[in-house]
Amino acid sequence: MMNQNQIRELNEAIDAVRGRRIENVYCVACGGSKAIFDPIQYIFDRETTIPSFVYTANEFVHRCPKGLGKNSLVISCSHSGNTPETVRATALAGEKGALTISFAFKTESPLWEATQHGVSYEWGPETDAGNHNNGMLFRVxxxxxxxxxxxxxxxxxxxxxxxxxxxxxxxxEKFASRADAFGSKYKRAPLIYTMSSGPCYGVAYSFAICLLQEMQWIHSAAIHSGEYFHGPFEVTDYDVPFLLLKNVGPTRPLDDRAEAFASKYSRELNVIDCAEFDMHLIDEDLHEYFAVLVLGAVIRTYADALADHRGHPLSVRRYMWRMQY
Amino acid sequence: MMNQNQIRELNEAIDAVRGRRIENVYCVACGGSKAIFDPIQYIFDRETTIPSFVYTANEFVHRCPKGLGKNSLVISCSHSGNTPETVRATALAGEKGALTISFAFKTESPLWEATQHGVSYEWGPETDAGNHNNGMLFRVxxxxxxxxxxxxxxxxxxxxxxxxxxxxxxxxEKFASRADAFGSKYKRAPLIYTMSSGPCYGVAYSFAICLLQEMQWIHSAAIHSGEYFHGPFEVTDYDVPFLLLKNVGPTRPLDDRAEAFASKYSRELNVIDCAEFDMHLIDEDLHEYFAVLVLGAVIRTYADALADHRGHPLSVRRYMWRMQY
Incomplete structure (x- = not known):
């Protein structure tokens, strides 16, 4: 259950949209918070003709798309509410007359000051995951x-x-033993590629840049399954690890094709298939959209297992939190 | 000078646009041909309120954005005119009523059949680079x-x-000795990251996936300079090679910031700075847009040098052209 603040914030944000003419939607954040917007653009592409975009916040600020204006909706997110680029992007959007909705775990924050409509989310193992960042974002x-x-x-x-x-x-729970096997198998891997398409590409991206590069110092790149055959597949070799995330939407054939190829030429292809998820509590026509959130939860256990087997906690940083940059 | 066909094709394509109401622009291609659209979206973001998008062709086909329709302009590109995903994407766009313009080197091709307006480009060292894919695309x-x-x-x-x-x-010529030094220095590197932002991010992407992964079998990932600080920078170490491409547009501060950090924590930071280009034949307010094309030409010589020092020609493939996939 959402708390009373969340219900009020959500309703106020949606009411504000109802009162406006919205001609485009910009989703703006950094890193892991940016990646969670990828499925949102996908959903908008599938459900509406209104154009939507995802920008890393500092690109948005400096590029300053000409389409940004009073008929824009800008949605931003920062866990700490403190990411300077995201705060600036949100403030810029407001100055340009756009409607702004922002997500954060920490509310009394600069992002809260900069935005018109803050929506808070919960965090941590004791709280309802449906009210975490992804769940609240999907609600909005x-x-x-x-x-x-x-x-x-x-x-x-x-x-x-x-x-x-x-x-x-x-x-x-269903994937626990597979996650552990993955962690054990790749504890000495210097590089792991991730791959996906459609609604799940954002998870491949965040696993590559946040979980592997940032939290494990393992080299990585997110490869789009459709792009794989137009360059990246030439690095495929028997000893090159891939983690392929198969989605259950209409772009699944792209992931199937990547799997068929990589399983032939790499002995290190690992697959998490959203079709295997138990999704019986969710209507079938929504699996295309919601499987990505389940994938996000499942793949996090793969990172936990890797961290555990490597003795390198996910919380360790060598630059972030340790210096100015 | 463009040849007579090019002049006619270009004029016909632009005349067709003039006769239409265009509400959105989709740029659709695969791999290297997709990457050249990245600066186009940048230019459109800076010059017009009309929304533009870049999709890898198979994602476009299967996702099939709801915004695609009779008020869409779809621009596609395939060097051979033969890339099945791009041909299908172009045909789909036509079926949905969109106006289609397509680029190819080889004209009597499936792409030529699928599109409404073909624009041919020249290729090879004996031809005018202004009439190659990038030049023709910028003209359009x-x-x-x-x-x-x-x-x-x-x-x-x-x-x-x-x-x-x-x-x-x-x-x-100006960068020839630096290109050679780069090739010599990194001939034994198993991995090289590329990095850029704004108009030049597409070049970082194509250097990573086409030149390094595809043509040199060197591991790589294109990192957006703005995203660098939100994950990827934690892989920075004294021995991790980066190739940073500094643009000369308003997002240059993002590249500056990445340079300031990476130069401190890596001994292997290499920079190609567009500000060093001799651009005196081009109006200064256009450097922001055209520097990326010069960068594309210059960085190709870095790949040539790398291939030469490694004895691994850029034309070698282990999968492409050698099998069905």
Whole structure:
């Protein structure tokens, strides 16, 4: 259950959208918070003709797209509410007349000052995962879609958000032994590629840049399954590790094709297939959208296992939190 | 000078745009051909409120954005005119009522059949670089901008395209010894990261996936300079090679910041700075847009040098051209 603040914040944000003419949607954040917007653009592409974009915050600030203006909706996110680039991007959007909605775990923060509509999310193992960053973002995304024009999926999507906590639990358990095997197998790997497409590409990206590069100091790159055959596949070799994330939407054939190839030429292809998830609490036509959130929860256990086998906690940094940059 | 076919094709394509209401622009291709669209989206972001997108072709086909329709302009590119995903994407766009313009070196090709307006480009050392893929694409891009609403930069941009061949020549010469030193220094490197932002991110991407991964079988990833500080920078170490491409547009501070950090914590930071290019044949306010093309020409000589020192020609493949996939 959302807390009273969340319910109020969510309603106020959606009401604000209802009162506006929205011609484009910019999703703006950095790193892991940026990656969670990738499925949002995917959902908007599939559900509405309104154009949506994802920018890393500092690119957005300096590029300053000409389309940004009073008919824009800018959605931003920063866990600490303190990421300077995201705060600046949100303030810039406001100055340009855009409607701003921002997500943060920590509320009394610069992002809260800079935005028009803050939506807080919960965090940590004792809280309902449906009210964490992804869940709250999906609630807002479907709320926005429904505000722009009645969206038949809206109420069922809200129910799906409410079912995330239990769905995460079941599937993390289901994949626990595979996660551990992955951690053991790759504890000495200097490089692991990730790969996906469609709604799940963002998870491949965040696993590469946040979990592997940032938190494990393991080299990585997120490869789009569709791009794989137009360059990257030439690095495939029997000893090059790949982690392929197969989505359950219409772009699944791209992941299938990458799997068929990589399984032939690498002995180190690892697959997490969203089709294997237990999603029975969520309506079937929404699996395309919600599987990515379950994937995010499951893949985190792969990172936990890797960290454990390597004796390198996910919380260790050599630069972040230790110096100015 | 463009040949007569090119002049006719270009004019017909732009005339077609003039006769249409265009509400969004989709740029669709694969790999290296996709990467050359990245600066186009940048230019559109800076010059017009019309939303533009870049998709890898198979993602576009299967995702099939709801915004694709009769008020869309879809621009596609395939060197051979034969890339199945790009041909399908172009055909799909036509079926949805969109206006299609396609670029290819080889004209009597499936892409030529699938598109409404083909624009051919030249290729090879004996031809004018201003009429190669990038030059022709820039001619169309500024032509489209000018057709949508009079663009003061249009005629000067055409002149800049005409000056590309000479500008490429001068700058390749200027960077020749640095390219050779790079090739020698990294001939045994198993991994080289690339990094950039704004108009030049696409070049970082294509150098990573086409030149390094595909043509040299060297591990790589393109890191956005703005994202660097939100994950990837934790892999920075004294012995991790980076190739940073500094742009001369408003996002240059992002590249500056990445340089300041990486130069402190890596002994292997290499920089190609667009500010060093001799661009005197091109109007100064256009450098932001055209430097990326010069960069593309210069960085190719870095790949040539690497291939030479490694005895691994850029033309070698282990999968492409050798099997079905």
């Amino acid at each position: 995304a479907f709320g926005v879609l429904n505000a722009l024009q009645p969206c038949e999926k809206y109420e069922r999507a809200v129910k799906a958000c409410d079912a995330l906590d239990e769905t995460f639990r079941v599937n993390k | 891009a500024f032509g489209v901008l000018n057709a949508l609403q009079p663009c003061e930069k249009y005629e000067r941009a055409v002149k800049a395209c005409d000056a590309l061949d000479e500008t490429f020549r001068v700058n390749k």
